[in-house]
Each structure stands twice: as structure tokens, then as C-alpha cells.
Amino acid sequence: MCTEMNRDLSTMGKPIPLELDVIKGMKFVDPHIHMVSRTTDDYQALFDAGVLLVIEPAFWVGQPRTGLDTFKDYYSSLIGWERFRASQFGIRHFCTIGLNSREANNEPLAEQVMELLPHFIYKEGVLGIGEIGFDDQTAAEEKYYRAQLELAKEANVPVQVHTPHRDKTRGTIRSMEIALEHGLDPQMVIIDHNSEETVKDVLDRGFWAGFTIYPFTKMGNERMVDIVKTYGPEKIMVNSAADWGISDPLAVPKTAALMLQKGIARESVEMVTYSNAIEAFAVSNHIDLASLNDTLQADPSAKFEGNTILRGGQQPRLNKGSIIIS
Amino acid sequence: MKTTEKVMEALFQRLSMEEITYLNQSAQQIEEDYKKHFVRIFSTLNRRLSFANRESLISLPATDSAKLLIVNWTVLKLARVWLLGLLHDEKEAYQQFIDKLFEYADMQELEALYAALPLLDYPELWVERCKEGIRNNIGTVQQAVIEHNTFSSSQLEEEAWNQMILKAFFTGKNILNIHGLFERNNPALAAAIVDYIYERDSAKRDIHPMLWVLAKEALPERALGILEERYAAEQDPHNKSLLLQALATNKNQLSQPFMQLHASEFDQISPIAEVLEAYKK
Numbered sequence A: 001m002c003t004e005m006n007r008d009l010s011t012m013g014k015p016i017p018l019e020l021d022v023i024k025g026m027k028f029v030d031p032h033i034h035m036v037s038r039t040t041d042d043y044q045a046l047f048d049a050g051v052l053l054v055i056e057p058a059f060w061v062g063q064p065r066t067g068l069d070t071f072k073d074y075y076s077s078l079i080g081w082e083r084f085r086a087s088q089f090g091i092r093h094f095c096t097i098g099l100n101s102r103e104a105n106n107e108p109l110a111e112q113v114m115e116l117l118p119h120f121i122y123k124e125g126v127l128g129i130g131e132i133g134f135d136d137q138t139a140a141e142e143k144y145y146r147a148q149l150e151l152a153k154e155a156n157v158p159v160q161v162h163t164p165h166r167d168k169t170r171g172t173i174r175s176m177e178i179a180l181e182h183g184l185d186p187q188m189v190i191i192d193h194n195s196e197e198t199v200k201d202v203l204d205r206g207f208w209a210g211f212t213i214y215p216f217t218k219m220g221n222e223r224m225v226d227i228v229k230t231y232g233p234e235k236i237m238v239n240s241a242a243d244w245g246i247s248d249p250l251a252v253p254k255t256a257a258l259m260l261q262k263g264i265a266r267e268s269v270e271m272v273t274y275s276n277a278i279e280a281f282a283v284s285n286h287i288d289l290a291s292l293n294d295t296l297q298a299d300p301s302a303k304f305e306g307n308t309i310l311r312g313g314q315q316p317r318l319n320k321g322s323i324i325i326s
Numbered sequence B: 001m002k003t004t005e006k007v008m009e010a011l012f013q014r015l016s017m018e019e020i021t022y023l024n025q026s027a028q029q030i031e032e033d034y035k036k037h038f039v040r041i042f043s044t045l046n047r048r049l050s051f052a053n054r055e056s057l058i059s060l061p062a063t064d065s066a067k068l069l070i071v072n073w074t075v076l077k078l079a080r081v082w083l084l085g086l087l088h089d090e091k092e093a094y095q096q097f098i099d100k101l102f103e104y105a106d107m108q109e110l111e112a113l114y115a116a117l118p119l120l121d122y123p124e125l126w127v128e129r130c131k132e133g134i135r136n137n138i139g140t141v142q143q144a145v146i147e148h149n150t151f152s153s154s155q156l157e158e159e160a161w162n163q164m165i166l167k168a169f170f171t172g173k174n175i176l177n178i179h180g181l182f183e184r185n186n187p188a189l190a191a192a193i194v195d196y197i198y199e200r201d202s203a204k205r206d207i208h209p210m211l212w213v214l215a216k217e218a219l220p221e222r223a224l225g226i227l228e229e230r231y232a233a234e235q236d237p238h239n240k241s242l243l244l245q246a247l248a249t250n251k252n253q254l255s256q257p258f259m260q261l262h263a264s265e266f267d268q269i270s271p272i273a274e275v276l277e278a279y280k281k
């Protein structure tokens, strides 16, 4: 639900050759990526670049859903098939479950989805509620945003908040004010899709600030470098929000590489591309973080024997340079 | 001692006092009113066990677990299966309740639910469910139904059984972990295996050695020709011994040139049980 095509080529910056060597041995989290829309190539590229853990917020799949069962099956796939698919590539897959803002506008269906959510939010692999919030900033969006904040408060889980493309600053501030009104701890709320215009308001209020590095329509990563230089690494995290639109699943490792090249300290880069997301989503309640290091250090060609260490590389690689498929 | 009691004993040996207390309380609540408590207890169990415990592996001797074959289960899975064993009700309510558990299950819950099939009341109710588990696309879930599970061998009709065996080959399962593999071998399965062998051969891909063992009583001439070629090319000694078993069954139909080269290899053939044991390791 993150695309909105209005290309402005002047914002794209000059190309810098892809230099991922500087980030060798680093591990990353992409705290916002829609893997159901991505291919196995992306999984292999993510693993190769050190992205060992992904968080997939439930979102709008591009085509409006017309029935409850398609919601249910979608949520089931986030805790089932997609999670398994990721594990085959050595990647830990987590999700947040929620009713997205766009589909909150179909009120009769939204009512039913709200009854469905409690069945899913405690499942293995579910870190919290997301992505919820405003899109057109309608009354219906507000109603279900509030209802889901209550659900998150009751379950004591983090919330991942989508902020609108249009009338963004007002929508972002409104999202935070409503969360505070419902008594949520800003430490438990990730305000996503920030820009230069919204970052200060978010940090000043003590919320986590997510930045989506998404070509053409959201942040470019050169701008991201400036933001980290200005505001420091505290409470800031980057994500790709890669989905069915033209997006870049390697946005997190690429941004880490660019930050290092532009002189940002390694510890700061680690916070923005790994540890802040781990802390914000309380990932350590769900897995032993040491197992991520095991994955990082494991021999990818070692045979996978059904133990819990994910090694990656268990799936065969296509030879992309060949016209032969065998 | 009943299965559930044996399981409980083994399970509690692995857990901390705190975890045991929680499970005992939970069992009591389930007994009092399962409709009210079970889903919460079952679904959030992963958050109640320590990381080390929930992922550590446990195996029990087959004699102790009767219908359950507990081989390298996580403690979390065993605990969930034990909880499922505490559920009892009249048929319709029981089925409705268990069906809902399947419907909303996450990956680990599905593994536990399918592993628990042999333990559930009214086995006839779960045959369709078992087939659905075999069709599931998640490797670990397939594994819970296909490997070390007595439900499929005791409940599936031949057609579904054969589908399961083929699926096990297609998805790379450990074939010798299938309970009832040889007892339920049948001519229709052999025919399907032969078809699969031809397809693999045309594609110039590996042919799983256990395919030959399962179909050895029903290999047509073309299959025997492939078998001769594959045997000659096989490098792995354990695989080669399995292929030799299939060749021995068909000794009188083998080609002259093959026999001229390999006749002596039949002299010291080991009993199939030994060959399978060696292959397993």
C-alpha cells in the first residue's frame, strides 16, 4: 500500500556503483517488507546481503478483498506458508497483523475482520499489530485505527503505524495524538514512512520513527543519510516496504553501505538497520537472538537437518547467466 | 500406563518447575472447561516455555508411546500434543472444536495437530484432515503427517496412501521414516513408481534408490534396463546395495551382458533388513 507513482527524476540522485563489500559480516533487519509479493530471487538476495530477519506487516494486496475468508487466508499465509518459505532461505520471518487503512473503509467487512484479529495476534511469528493508521483520513479509518490500538494495548504488543501519503504531516501528528489518547506507550509504537517533514514531531514525542527507502515516491537513501546525520541514530530505523510496486528489497543493506561510505559510524548504522528494530518490535520475546549469529556464521552449504539453526543456501541457485534451464 | 501419562512423564522431566506448574494448572483448566481455556493455552504455549526448552529435541522409545512415534520432536510440539490428548467430548462438539484449531493454526501448531492425529478420538473423523496435511505446502507440516505417524498407515485407503508415498519422494522426505512403508506396499503404488522412474530417467535426473526397493516385484523390461544402467553407474555403496536387492528379485529377467559383468555380485548379497539399516545411517 506504499506506492504512488509520480516520478521526479531530479530526486533520484546520481548512480553510485553497488558496493556491498563494506557491509560484509553485518546483519540486518528489514522491519517492513511485503514478501508475499516477492520472488525467491529476492529471498536469496536478502540472505546474501545479510538481511536475516524480516517483518511483514499485513497490508492491502493491491486488489480489494471482498470477503472475510480472503482476509483469514492472508493472515494464515503470513504465519504459515510465507514463514516457511522464508526459512528455506535462511531468513526468520515475522509479521504484524492488522486491518489496513484502505480496507477499513469497507465498514461491513471491517467489522468482521476486527472479530478475526484476536485469533491471530498471539500466534507464533506475530510481533504485534500492523500496518494500521490513516490513508484518506476518513472517519472509518479513524474508527478502526482506534479499535486496533485498543487491541494492541490489551495484548501489550507493539503497533506499526502506516502514515498517509497525502496531507502527511497532519496525518502523522493525528496518528500519534490518537495513540497517546488511548494510553499507548510511544515506546511500543513505530510510526512509519517518515520524511524530513515529520521526523522531528515523531522523535520529540518519543515514538519510533521508521523510514521507507522506496524509489520515486518515498525516501531516497541519500536523504536518509542526511537525516541520520542531523538527528542521530536513536529511535530511527529504515525499511524497504518492498511490495508489488517498483521497490527495492535490498534497501536496508544498501542504505547501510551508503551510510558507511558517507562517514556515519558503524554503531550508528547498526542501530538504524538492526538493533532499533529488534528493540522496537521486542523480537527477543520471540526468538533467541543468538540464533541469528549462528545463521550468520553457519556454513551455508552444511546440510540442514531439521534443527532450528537456519543456514540459508539450502535452496539451489539458478544460473542466471545461462539460457539453459535444467 | 496410558500414552498420555508416559508422554507427560517424559515431558515434565525436561521442564522447569515453573513450566510444570503452568502446565498442570492448564490441564486442570482444560478439564474444567476446555471450550473456555484450551485455545489460549494451546496457542500461547510457545510464549510460556523458555527458548532452550521449546526448541530442544526429544525422542521416546516406541513401546512407551504406543500410537505416537516420538522421534526428534521439539518439546513445544510434544507439550501441545499432550494437551490435545486431554481433550474429550461427544463426537460433533469434538470435531467442531478440533477443526477450528486447524483452521487458525500457525506453522508450529499445525505440526503438533498433525502429529497428534493418532491420539485423537474418533479416528474416522480425521482421514480427510490427514490427506489435507499431505497436500500442505509447508515442509515441516508435511513431515509431521508423513514421517513417524501411525495415523496414515492405519487409516488411509490405498489411493491416498499411495499419493502420500509419492509425495514423500517428490518433497524429499526421509522415506524410511514412513510408518507402515513395507506393510502397505501394493501393486498400484509400484505402477505409479515405475511411471515416476521413467520420468526421472527421461529428464536424466537421479532416481531415489528406495523407488527401486518399493517397486521391485513389478518392474517391466524397460524399468529393468534403466535399473541395470543406474546400478552400473551408482557410486554410493549403500545406494548400490539397495539397487542390488531390486536386481536380485528380477535376476532371471536381467540382460546377458549385465549378468556377464555382475553375476558374482549376487553371491554375497546381504539380507534386505541389513541393507536398509546401513542405508538409514
Ligand SMILES: [Zn+2]
Pocket (backbone or CB within 6 Å): A001, A002, A032, A034, A057, A059, A131, A241
Ligand atoms: Zn507497507
